[in-house]
Amino acid sequence: MKQWYQELFSNYAEKYESECYTHGTQGEVNFIEKELNYNKNAKILDIGCGTGRHSIELTKRGYSVVGMDLSESMLNKARENAENEGLKLDLRQADARNLLFEEEFDLVIMICEGGFSLMETDEMNFQILENAAKALKKNGKLIFTTLNGLFPLFHSVKDFINSNSENQVNMDNNFDLMTFRDHNTMEIEGDDGEIMVLDCNERYYVPSEITWLLKSLNFTKIEIFGCKLGEFSRKDSLTTEDYEMLVVGEL
Known part of the structure; x- marks a missing residue:
């Protein structure tokens, strides 16, 4: 039986791009670039890339990106979007719980609940974090957003x-x-x-949980910020008004 997120994203690629939360790409990529110290040699994995908005913008700015998503429908839209921009994008259909990458990327991103927090069990959510960590090179960085348990x-x-x-x-x-x-x-x-x-089922996390999970995966530096659409910033402290939190972890 399909889970709710599989059913939704098999038939929502066009309407997805009209959602308000997809319109902050430029500012979000500005933050990602700064976290990379503008190193154009960095290799990036975009988990839950959806219709490719972050992957495409990063590619336009000269970075090497692999975008992956569970939904073939979303990936087809991403391919169409990349083609319209005259870009060749490495897009792959894969389940984030079963990735095979090992120490291949300088940065892994999961923006706007790109898989993590949507899974039906905590163990499955942890598998996604575990695979993201495995995909990173030594001293690599993970940037993701997730639902902020302080909000509800x-x-x-x-x-x-x-x-x-x-x-x-x-x-x-x-x-x-x-x-x-x-x-x-x-x-x-x-x-x-x-x-x-x-019938949706989403997991909210509090900062202490995220910190513990990442420490268990050998991240040595973990920082959590407030998450404002299109305006990711280290200056924003997490509050109860933030529906999402922005997490930056370094191995």
């Missing part, structure tokens, strides 16, 4: 999600404080015009 402690997740997207309507919502998982039923229109009814 102080806010209504239901109210936030309902007001955050014009394309979706939540019918039912239940954030479990024991597991930090949000279970909600979402109705959303796919690219084919049909309504999908999805």
Whole structure:
């Protein structure tokens, strides 16, 4: 049986790019470039690359990027987008829980819940972090965003999600404080015009959890910041107002 994220992203590539959270690419890549010290020789892995927005922008700026995603539909859109830009992009269909890369990349990115936090068990989410770490060279860096567990402690997740997207309507919502998982039923229109009814299950993390997980994977430096759309910055301290957190880990 397909998981909700597989069903969604098999039929959402076109509408995905109209979502507000996909419109901050330039500023997000500015941050990524700065974290790389503008080293054009750096090799980058984009896990959960989706329709390729970060991979394409980084390639345009002269970096070597491998983009991977579970969804062939999203990858097809990424290929189309790259072709429209006159770019050749290394895009691969793969499951982030089963990657085979070992010490190949200077940087791994997972932006906008690119796999991590969407999985149905904590063990599966950890597998994604583990594979990201394995893919990094010594002294490599991991940059990712994930759902901030501090947010639903102080806010209504239901109210936030309902007001955050014009394309979706939540019918039912239940954030479990024991597991930090949000279970909600979402109705959303796919690219084919049909309504999908999805039973979603997303994991929120608190900073101490992320720090512990990355330390267990031998990251020696772990920094967590607030996450503002298109304006990633080390100056933003994480607060309860941040729906996502921005994580930078170094091996």
